[in-house]
Amino acid sequence: MKIAFTTTDRVHINAHFGWARLIDVYEISNEGYEFLETLNFEGELKEDGNEDKVTPKLEALADCTIVYVTAIGGSAAARLIKKGVTPVKARSEEEEISEVLNKLVQTLKGNPPPWLRKALQQKPSNFTDEVGDQATV
Numbered sequence: 001m002k003i004a005f006t007t008t009d010r011v012h013i014n015a016h017f018g019w020a021r022l023i024d025v026y027e028i029s030n031e032g033y034e035f036l037e038t039l040n041f042e043g044e045l046k047e048d049g050n051e052d053k054v055t056p057k058l059e060a061l062a063d064c065t066i067v068y069v070t071a072i073g074g075s076a077a078a079r080l081i082k083k084g085v086t087p088v089k090a091r092s093e094e095e096e097i098s099e100v101l102n103k104l105v106q107t108l109k110g111n112p113p114p115w116l117r118k119a120l121q122q123k124p125s126n127f128t129d130e131v132g133d134q135a136t137v
Contacts, residue, residue, distance in 0.1 A: 001120065002036065003028050003104065004067040005097045010038065013090035013097060017072035018054055025064065026101060030108040033101045054079065061085050065119050068100060086119040 005013050006020035015022070023039040039060050054076045061067055066086045070093050077087045090100075107116060 001028055001065040002026070002063055003033075003101070004039075004061055004064045005100070006067070006069045007097065011096055011098075012093060013068045013095050013100065014070055014093035017057070017067070017069040017076055017087065020057070020069075023057065023061070023067070024097060025061075026097075028101060028104055028108070030105060032105055058083060068097075086115070 002025055004023050004025045006015035006017055007013060007022050007024055008015050008020075010022065010024055021041050023041070025036045025039060027034045027036055039057075041056060058076075058079055061080070062083050062085070064085050066088055067080065068088050068090050070090050072080075072087050072089070080087050104116075107113070112120065
């Protein structure tokens with residue numbers, strides 16, 4: 001599954017979703033994780049009330065399962081959830097992306113908490129899984 005992180009330095013989860021210029025995307029499984037890409041966003045991102053600024057982010061994150069942020073507005077959070085992406089607030093701006101990824105890998109190996117199981121169920125891993133799920137119903 002894909003996990004995204006709003007960041008200013010590509011090390012910490014330290015950016016507000018709406019204001020984030022950088023969002024790092026990783027692929028994660030119970031085997032480990034791999035960096036995929038950094039999404040870059042330009043323009044005037046600090047305009048409060050400008051809902052258009054989050055539209056490109058929503059589209060870019062559509063195939064992600066979770067996005068970690070330091071903060072997110074209610075409207076943007078609702079729009080993410082509607083697309084099947086679960087926003088999660090970081091504990092602090094000092095929380096490191098690698099720490100979260102390592103904890104998630106360990107969690108996936110064991111018994112994920114209910115919120116993570118729900119997030120995982122929202123998105124099929126790939127088309128074959130989706131077809132397979134429909135065939136068993």
